[in-house]
Each structure stands twice: as structure tokens, then as C-alpha cells.
Amino acid sequence: MQPTPEFGLPPLRVGVAGPRPSQSGDQPGTVEFRYWTLAAALSGASALWAPFMPEGVGWHSTVGDTLAAVPDAGDDLNAFYDRRHLNFFHHTVAGVTVYSGESSDVSKHECGHAVLDALRPQLWDAASAESAALHEAFGDISALLSALQMESLRVAVLTETQGDLARSSRVSRLADQLAWAIRQVAPTAVEPDCLRNAANNFFYRDPVTLPSRAPAAELASEPHSFARVFSGAFLRALAGIFRQQQNRDPGGLAEAVVISARLLAAAVLAAPVVPGYFAQVAAHMVAADQELFGGEHGPALRSAFVATGILSTSGAVAVTPETVAPHAAAMVGTVHDGDDTLTSITIPGERYGLTEAFSVRAPAHTPRFAVTSAAADIGGVQPAGAEQAAAAFVEDLFRLGRVQVPEEHLTAAAVAVDGPTTKTHTLTRSDAGGLALTRLCFL
Ligand SMILES: [Zn+2]
Structure with a gap:
């Protein structure tokens, strides 16, 4: 593979494989467009999470210092992270060639997998529907929050949702172009207007009791499907944190994005990998908020996790300053467990x-x-x-x-x-x- 130029912020440097083309590519379908769209999207995802990486923690050791994206790894309707690279593909459907690496949402989602793998390597091999689904949710949340780091999108979304971020919007709807291509070959596999929508009404069920696959309108234990419960809760929490901001404007939304990202990063670092993983991560977000922000966002977090069933009401009220105190040091997002393996x-x-x-x-x-x-x-x-x-x-x-x-x-x-x-x-x-x-x- 060619040496890659570096983008993003340390310790999460990102790059695009292959020679760097001139910066003139604004036509979808061209090498130039793919290269610079990927570079911008991955830089955005890196900038979102880099501030919350614990001291000394970077990409998984098999990745190296720079996470490189392969813009076109062959014919497929797909993209994946394999602990070495981010791989993107192309596929022609109904006469239209779709490049998964041309979608900022898709590339930020894949980059999210790599970030979570850096934070919590134990999740890689954990045989658990909930932890695999949290990985997918983290990818979708990376795309959502990273999009909201752009001022122009914050302005547009506040107009579109009339200030209620929990509503369906251009940032809650993920990857509409890839979804269009999938819809041509599998009409019920994706939402009518996108791949997945964080503005949804799914309510928690134990994934052990769910079917392995289902149409997009229903919940399955398949990780991308089940992830929607957590991303739905996260969008509600983000909306609640935004409502608490002094300025309910694009600046206030930027604050809410940083707060929610910081809480999620701290939570996944500390939450034990257990069958009820969503509930543990949710409780750790509430606990991290107590340690980092004096519990200021507790009402928004508890409401979001109770509304989606991720926490039972008794679970939500059980995370108190008294129950958090013995674990305070682990709640602030600085402790990395390394790769302690699961049984x-x-x-x-x-x-x-x-x-x-x-x-x-x-x-x-x-x-x-x-x-x-x-x-x-x-x-x-x-x-x-x-x-x-x-x-x-x-x-x-x-x-x-x-x-x-x-x-x-x-x-x-x-x-x-x-x-x-x-x-x-x-x-x-x-x-x-x-x-x-x-x-x-x-x-
Ligand atoms: Zn994924």
C-alpha cells in the first residue's frame, strides 16, 4: 500500500491510501472527489473523538499511528473496519455506481468502529448482540455528532427541527445514498428515506428474545438493527442536553455535542462488557455526568434512557452520588483497561x-x-x-x-x-x- 498522507488530530491520525490528487475534485464518481470527501469526513470524526482519548491510547496496535482508508477496495455494497484499514467499495445498481466512501455518514460510521476499538478492544471478540450493537450505535453516533460539528449543518438542523433535535432531520437520517442502492435490491432492508434513523420509536427488548433478522420497520438482534435502540436514546439525550443550554442556538448545540461525546467516551471506557450492556453504558453516562458535570445533565440522560427502555425506572434512579462515589476514579474517562480478555x-x-x-x-x-x-x-x-x-x-x-x-x-x-x-x-x-x-x- 502507498504511504498515506496524514489528516486528523493525534492520537487519531487518519489518511487516505493512494496518491494524493489535486484538490479540484468536486464531481462525485471521480478519484479526486472520493479522496477529498474521505479525507474531510475522517478528519471530522478524528477531531470529534481525539480530545477524549485517555493519555497514551491511540488506534489499535495492528492499525499503527495512522488509520488509512482504502477508497475503493472492489465491487460490493459495503464498507468495513478490519483492525488494519477502513475499506470502502463500489457497486452499480440500476445503472448508478454508488461508492460507499463518498458518503460522509458511512465513512464516519466506520471510523467510529475504529475509535471504539481503540477505547474498548474487548468488544472486538465479545460474543454479545448488545455489545456488537453498541459498536454499530457508536458508528452512527460518530456520524451524527461529527456532522453537527459543522456550523452550517447546525444552523440547517435547528431550522429543520424547529429546535427539537429529537425530530427526524438530515443528521438523524443516515446514509441516504447507500440506502437508495440497498433499497433497489432489498426493499425492506432499509428505512424508506435512509439507512437508519436515530429519530425512532424503538423500545428495548432483550436481544436474546428477538429474531435474528427483521425488516427495517421491526427490531431484530442483528447488530445494525438493534443499535437503533441506543442511537435513538442518544439522540433524545443530545436533544435534552441542548435544551439545557443557556443559548439554544448553533453555539449551544456545539456545546451539547461536545458534552454528549465526552460522556459517551467516558462511559464506554469504564462500562463492563456484560449481557445487559446498553444498561451499563447508560448508567455509566449518568455516572460520568455526576463526576464531570456535577450531575447537571442527569434529567436529560435519565429521561432518554427510560423513554427507550434502556434503563428501567428503578435502574435510572439507582445511579446516585452515593452509588457512584466508590467508582468515581473510573468515571472521568481517563482510565484504560488495556486488552483484558473475556472468559x-x-x-x-x-x-x-x-x-x-x-x-x-x-x-x-x-x-x-x-x-x-x-x-x-x-x-x-x-x-x-x-x-x-x-x-x-x-x-x-x-x-x-x-x-x-x-x-x-x-x-x-x-x-x-x-x-x-x-x-x-x-x-x-x-x-x-x-x-x-x-x-x-x-x-
Ligand atoms: Zn458498522
């Missing part, structure tokens, strides 16, 4: 027609706050155990055709390992000799 569990190979059993990482940290998400009727829902959550996640991967299985591990009865679906996971021989399910990429 392995074993999944029988015959369940999927494989020659032998394989191990996966279960979301088995110890919860910090005694909070749960909401039940559909009253109170909280007891989350699935770590082993059940891991097994359900693996089941989803096979049902969705996401696992790449080397030929020698297949029996004639192997299920769902064929087809063109992009593989996110693979089975590899671990140092200890057994097979392990490991992640290849986040889409």
Missing part, C-alpha cells in the same frame, strides 16, 4: 455441522451498577446469562451467514456457511490448539 466458553461444533467444538469470548465481566433495562410491563428485565447471550450471538452469526469456516472444519451437514454475505467472523486454531471464533471486521 472463553465452548460451543459444540455439531450444532453447526462442524468437525469440532470452538471457543468464543462470553460477555462475562462483572456489572458495576445494579441496573437493568426495562421489561415490557413494569420494572426491569433480568438479562440473559453470559453463556446464553454468547450462544445466541453465535446462533445469529450462523443464521445470518456471517461465519467463514475453513474447508477442513466442515462436515457435509454444515449450515449457513455458503453464499455471498460478507463474513464478519472466522474460525482459527488458537495457540492452545482448539478452534476459536474470532472477528474479522465490523461492517
Whole structure:
């Protein structure tokens, strides 16, 4: 790969692979346009998160100092982060060639995966629908907040929503061009007007109880689908924090963007990886607000997480100065756990027609706050155990055709390992000799 020029802010330097073209590209579909659109989008995402990286923490070690984007890695309707690069693709649909790297939303989403991987590397291999969905939500939130760092967009969105940020707007609606292309081949896979919309009405359900896939109008445990519960809550929280600003103008909105980004970064750094991960991250945002802002935004955060069922009402009121105090040092966004690995569990190979059993990482940290998400009727829902959550996640991967299985591990009865679906996971021989399910990429 060509050496890449550097953009963005340390420690999150970004670059675009290939020779740097002249700055004259304003025509979509050209090499110049792709290059400079990517450079601008990734610089924006870098600038959003760089101020909240703990001392000494940068991109995952396999990425290096600069996260490089490959503007056109081949024919696909896709984009992914693989712990080395951000990869973007092109595909022609109905006579129109769509480049995923031409979408600021898509590139900022992918960059979000890399940022969260830097903050919380344990999530990479965690076999958990909720932690995978949080990764997708973090990508969507990166696109949302990064867009709002632009003054012109803040002005436009405040007009469009009449000051109520929780309404559907050009920033809540993600990636309309890629969505158009997907709609041509899979009409119910995306929203009518975008890929995903953070202004939504989804209410939390334990993903273990949800189907593996569903049309865009319904919730599934598939991570991009389930992510919408968290991004929906985050948009409501952002709207609430904005309402609290002294100046409800583009300047006040810029403040709300920085506050909400800081709280989310602090929360994902500290939140343990558990089956009820959304509730833990939400509680950690409330706790971080107590430590960083004296609890000033507690009402906005609690309302947003209760409205979406991510916190039960009893969970929301359980995060108090008294319960946070023993953990205060971990709440301010400066402590990085490194790569402490999650416990392995074993999944029988015959369940999927494989020659032998394989191990996966279960979301088995110890919860910090005694909070749960909401039940559909009253109170909280007891989350699935770590082993059940891991097994359900693996089941989803096979049902969705996401696992790449080397030929020698297949029996004639192997299920769902064929087809063109992009593989996110693979089975590899671990140092200890057994097979392990490991992640290849986040889409
Ligand atoms: Zn993603």
C-alpha cells in the first residue's frame, strides 16, 4: 500500500491510501472527489473523538499511528473496519455506481468502529448482540455528532427541527445514498428515506428474545438493527442536553455535542462488557455526568434512557452520588483497561455441522451498577446469562451467514456457511490448539 498522507488530530491520525490528487475534485464518481470527501469526513470524526482519548491510547496496535482508508477496495455494497484499514467499495445498481466512501455518514460510521476499538478492544471478540450493537450505535453516533460539528449543518438542523433535535432531520437520517442502492435490491432492508434513523420509536427488548433478522420497520438482534435502540436514546439525550443550554442556538448545540461525546467516551471506557450492556453504558453516562458535570445533565440522560427502555425506572434512579462515589476514579474517562480478555466458553461444533467444538469470548465481566433495562410491563428485565447471550450471538452469526469456516472444519451437514454475505467472523486454531471464533471486521 502507498504511504498515506496524514489528516486528523493525534492520537487519531487518519489518511487516505493512494496518491494524493489535486484538490479540484468536486464531481462525485471521480478519484479526486472520493479522496477529498474521505479525507474531510475522517478528519471530522478524528477531531470529534481525539480530545477524549485517555493519555497514551491511540488506534489499535495492528492499525499503527495512522488509520488509512482504502477508497475503493472492489465491487460490493459495503464498507468495513478490519483492525488494519477502513475499506470502502463500489457497486452499480440500476445503472448508478454508488461508492460507499463518498458518503460522509458511512465513512464516519466506520471510523467510529475504529475509535471504539481503540477505547474498548474487548468488544472486538465479545460474543454479545448488545455489545456488537453498541459498536454499530457508536458508528452512527460518530456520524451524527461529527456532522453537527459543522456550523452550517447546525444552523440547517435547528431550522429543520424547529429546535427539537429529537425530530427526524438530515443528521438523524443516515446514509441516504447507500440506502437508495440497498433499497433497489432489498426493499425492506432499509428505512424508506435512509439507512437508519436515530429519530425512532424503538423500545428495548432483550436481544436474546428477538429474531435474528427483521425488516427495517421491526427490531431484530442483528447488530445494525438493534443499535437503533441506543442511537435513538442518544439522540433524545443530545436533544435534552441542548435544551439545557443557556443559548439554544448553533453555539449551544456545539456545546451539547461536545458534552454528549465526552460522556459517551467516558462511559464506554469504564462500562463492563456484560449481557445487559446498553444498561451499563447508560448508567455509566449518568455516572460520568455526576463526576464531570456535577450531575447537571442527569434529567436529560435519565429521561432518554427510560423513554427507550434502556434503563428501567428503578435502574435510572439507582445511579446516585452515593452509588457512584466508590467508582468515581473510573468515571472521568481517563482510565484504560488495556486488552483484558473475556472468559472463553465452548460451543459444540455439531450444532453447526462442524468437525469440532470452538471457543468464543462470553460477555462475562462483572456489572458495576445494579441496573437493568426495562421489561415490557413494569420494572426491569433480568438479562440473559453470559453463556446464553454468547450462544445466541453465535446462533445469529450462523443464521445470518456471517461465519467463514475453513474447508477442513466442515462436515457435509454444515449450515449457513455458503453464499455471498460478507463474513464478519472466522474460525482459527488458537495457540492452545482448539478452534476459536474470532472477528474479522465490523461492517
Ligand atoms: Zn458498522
